[in-house]
Amino acid sequence: MSAPSPIAIVGGGPAGALAAAQLAKEGRRVLLFDEKLAWEKPCGGGVTHKALQRYPFLAEAGNESSRIEQNSIEQNPPDYNLPALNLVDHCELISPAGKRARFRLQHPVAIFSRLALNGLLLERARRASADIHKERITRIERADNQNEDDWHLTTPDGDYRASYVILAAGARNPFRQQFLSPISASDLMVTAGYFIPGRSSLMQIQFLKGITGYIWVFPRADHVSAGIAGKMGETSTAELRRVLEKWLEENGFRLDEARFYSHILPSFRAQTFETLEVSGEGWSMIGDSAGLVDPITGEGLYYALRSAELCAHALLVERPEQYRAQLKDEILPELKLAASLSQRFYRGQIFGDSILERMVALTAQSASIRDLMSDLFAGNQGYQDLRARLYRILPSALAEGLMNLGHTFGWRSATS
Template identity: 25%
Template structure:
């Protein structure tokens, strides 16, 4: 069906805005991306899930991402007592996804998206955009911002998209509330040389800490190391982000051992980490994508998948914004639910018990069940079936303390 939307103004040139611009340009829709050009050298969002790869292919970018990034075969989790659980993405081909993903330096990744959008014909304006509310629930570009895109001939775009990430331009302008999740953390991270190489090469490691958790994401020539913890706990580690990151590494036996020869090669970046879904994601002639619609949590790395998925969903529902919003809300809620099972320790408890039952009662039946659950969790954590009713229901029941006992509490992330 041909869309009624002929012109689109996207505010924000991060992954969601740029992927959307490319997809709209592919459909021949006149698209303008306004971005303030404020991209720091160090940006979080370096680890992708396999669900991102089909979108990269759709954008014609996989080969270029392969050149700037590192092949990611899977994710490992370290738990209390140095135990390590390894997941590789082999299982996810069952749900139609590639058996790998990539780790990417974000500035280079964003540049690829930017160049591709321009190549496909999306127009660019480098400026911080201002918007106005001419009537309740209505939005438009302020005259000075509209004037920056002379090809619009002074006409407001048919659709205005908020892709401003955590700046949440539309929500802040219209005082749209949000549903917040339970975690209110802070993340400090930097790039290092001299850490032990993650095994196998390219594997992302998520580590349990006495307080909070950490990531080790291998990038070409360096390792991204980040710690995520409650703000009060972080404050106890030092006065500056540098002191806190250093102290968090030094006091964790696993990180300290892997980083004996470490050298920090960048500044330390700080992000507040929260979980939030906008109470409204669209209105007449406006809509939100990516983090501006909802931000889940860095655990399991769903951010870029959601950013690119929101672009895909919006292109499919340009004339049915309520349907787009319902789909996005479902994805966001499903990821939040899944991630809460990791924070509560339930997933690890289920995994532990599954392994010990398999050892105690070795049989084809036990192995088949274990394989089924490995595949179920992998497909959900990769973006293929995160919102499936069956997966969500099974995970909730099977990871329940009623099934496996109370061990989850010890594995929970504080």
């Protein structure tokens, strides 16, 4: 009897590469296709403490001297003398009106070059014996007689057969409409950014008036990824780029040797998550392909990795339908809640001012709010119990704010 056809994975970003590694490690035959292999995908590259704890080999990339070994799978080998990541433990939030709150992160955020991160994950897949091809998939077809070998994948260099297809082709997934309806513009963000040579140890987030999104400055080992995101249809890429360039100039960044980037980012509405489909007979979607990105923060790397892990596990136990069920249990409630909070977070008012202004002011004034922020950046504080924690700490946070105001004006407490 001939061996079963392999599982084909379309896309070798974090989602596809991790799924390939996990399946191949357990002896499954895996064909992984990526048109570029490791590349500097437009991204901040920020990986939370929660993700580093779940995938400790990522944190180890900061220590290894060899980091990513020279191998044949990288398009542009990274500088092997540089660490793949930069651990950043200071953050500055800037309100739309320009108020600043700087604080220490209890758990640093690891900021990766995507070239290095993708290279590292692809290398793990290769070592686990996944068969990696630098080819672009141009067509995916299913044979009429639905049997084990029923997927046919075409590239400019050849044809391949597979028993199962995992789509991990990112936000621009060209095959999505073949399996599901395409992502609506209302479920996307546009981004524009620059890779700027230089070093920094401070992560910055600037919230903006009239834009559902923010500017970020994420310092990597030898450069900074600075960018801006906004809802598609609300602000054009050209306008976002203009706002970003002005901000960078005003904040001391030089763009002479910087490299521009732009990309789309899934930012699903709550109703889209409500009816989300991620798999069918013989196929699954993982990572950005499936829209698994936090609509408030734009964090997608954790969800790309976790969805890959869940999908691979479901295939390994021969229960592909388990992937969808586990996603619905573990990931979708959090993303759906973020989607329903997003507009209020960016556009809402509280006590006569915007939520963003209040949030930055409270962060500057209150240690308990700074602890909360630190947990949010670490990925340790979810949205589901955020409200309860806020109710718990808000009275003391407001009191801290009043005390600080008192100190500013030289007031003394009754006991002093």
